[in-house]
Amino acid sequence: MLKRAIAAAAIVATAVACAPPQADTTDEGADRSSGELKVWLFQEASNGPKEDVVDQAIAEFEAAHDDVKVNVEYLPVDGRASRFNGAFNDPDSAPDVAEFGNTDLAGYVASNGFADLSGDLDQWPDAADLVPEVLDTAKIDGRTYGVPWFTGTRALYYRTDVFTELGLEPPATLAELTTTARAIRAAKPDMYGIAVGGKYLFALLPYVWANGGDIAERDGDAWSATIDTPEARAGLAQYAELLRPDICPPAQCAQLTGSQTVAAFAGGKAAMAIGGDFNRAAVDAGAVKDDYAVVPLPGTEPGSIAPAFAGGNLLGVFGSSERRTLGWEFVTLLGGKEYQRKMYDAMGTMPTFADVQDEIAIDDPFLAPFIETVQAGTRFVPATPAWTRIDAQAVLPTAVQQVATGRQDVDTATSAAAAEMDAAFAGS
Numbered sequence: 001m002l003k004r005a006i007a008a009a010a011i012v013a014t015a016v017a018c019a020p021p022q023a024d025t026t027d028e029g030a031d032r033s034s035g036e037l038k039v040w041l042f043q044e045a046s047n048g049p050k051e052d053v054v055d056q057a058i059a060e061f062e063a064a065h066d067d068v069k070v071n072v073e074y075l076p077v078d079g080r081a082s083r084f085n086g087a088f089n090d091p092d093s094a095p096d097v098a099e100f101g102n103t104d105l106a107g108y109v110a111s112n113g114f115a116d117l118s119g120d121l122d123q124w125p126d127a128a129d130l131v132p133e134v135l136d137t138a139k140i141d142g143r144t145y146g147v148p149w150f151t152g153t154r155a156l157y158y159r160t161d162v163f164t165e166l167g168l169e170p171p172a173t174l175a176e177l178t179t180t181a182r183a184i185r186a187a188k189p190d191m192y193g194i195a196v197g198g199k200y201l202f203a204l205l206p207y208v209w210a211n212g213g214d215i216a217e218r219d220g221d222a223w224s225a226t227i228d229t230p231e232a233r234a235g236l237a238q239y240a241e242l243l244r245p246d247i248c249p250p251a252q253c254a255q256l257t258g259s260q261t262v263a264a265f266a267g268g269k270a271a272m273a274i275g276g277d278f279n280r281a282a283v284d285a286g287a288v289k290d291d292y293a294v295v296p297l298p299g300t301e302p303g304s305i306a307p308a309f310a311g312g313n314l315l316g317v318f319g320s321s322e323r324r325t326l327g328w329e330f331v332t333l334l335g336g337k338e339y340q341r342k343m344y345d346a347m348g349t350m351p352t353f354a355d356v357q358d359e360i361a362i363d364d365p366f367l368a369p370f371i372e373t374v375q376a377g378t379r380f381v382p383a384t385p386a387w388t389r390i391d392a393q394a395v396l397p398t399a400v401q402q403v404a405t406g407r408q409d410v411d412t413a414t415s416a417a418a419a420e421m422d423a424a425f426a427g428s
Helices: 048-064 077-089 102-110 118-122 125-129 132-138 160-165 174-187 201-210 230-240 258-266 277-284 324-334 337-347 354-363 365-376 386-392 395-404 410-426
Strands: 035-042 068-075 097-101 147-152 154-159 216-219 222-225 272-276 292-295 311-317
Touching: 035 077, 035 324, 048 068, 048 324, 048 337, 068 077, 077 097, 077 102, 097 102, 097 324, 102 132, 102 311, 125 354, 132 147, 132 311, 147 324, 147 337, 154 160, 154 201, 154 258, 154 277, 154 365, 174 230, 174 272, 201 230, 201 258, 201 272, 201 395, 222 410, 230 395, 230 410, 258 272, 258 277, 272 277, 277 365, 292 365, 311 324, 337 354, 354 365, 386 395, 386 410, 395 410
Parallel strands: 035 068, 035 097
Antiparallel strands: 097 311, 147 311, 154 272, 154 292, 216 222
């Protein structure tokens, strides 16, 4: 079994509205055992494989529950805000069960939208095998509001042909990554040593965390920025160092997003990139499909792994549901081990149970470094709706860009970022 670290992880954040509506929970006492169970799931770019797995779960559930009909509606992800906010305001339009992003959790909890499932998880034997740091993405203030359905994280893609040609080994530390990238750029001036982006927040965050910093801290109900601490500044500076003419020139790289950096690697324009397990199809469809491998993004010391951002989706029960027990039972079926494995087989999504992850790592070596990264301990952004504003204003990417282009030094850029974050936390 891959090593499982149990370091505490930050809980999840962000909401889709700055002033979330409040759900009407007057019918929470109802718990009907028959009738229609309404389920909202997200529409995928290619939804057929997902529907096949969900249909299997529906058939199994209905066979075990007389007089129950499960109706699933697939929602476009981009349109989720209006649908969820409408459901929070009008319980008659709400589903019983829903899939939602863990970065939306804080806002939805502020809306009283989802039921507290803490007690239910305590009674569910399978819950003991959920990766602790991934389960933390379903928690706010110690209460759990969903079952992690799948997770996603990032690791270091690298060109095996380039590394072999130049006699290089995958970097063992973040500092070594920088020197390796610089050596590659010197030997191959038409190639980025590593593709990184000034707008790639989820590549920046592991650098901050690996250096012992964080972007914010909580004291009671209040949040304050910590991106201007010495540790966080060291991480941001180390990341910005990659945006240099001798690695990834800021003129080309300062505006790159995460998807664009992966595209540069897939197209053969870079020797390394920080990408997710969910980027596999894009890389396999590119020019480097037969010439790449993946290792965990290293930390600051040899043998360490930089803490990664833990994305993913949850399955939860609406607080206004009149079929709470049925909803929970459906969540544990669709979100349980058997159907998480089926979802992986159909769509390649990473399960959230450690034992299922370990089985998959044996069957699919590609996923092993991502699973190792997850089990080494992941982190998250501040669990407050204020993060929506901070993220939308690109506060941290702007700080990176200011440093990378030489417009500001690290201290000035991070002080400005901290001031903007604190204003958002204060609601001003």
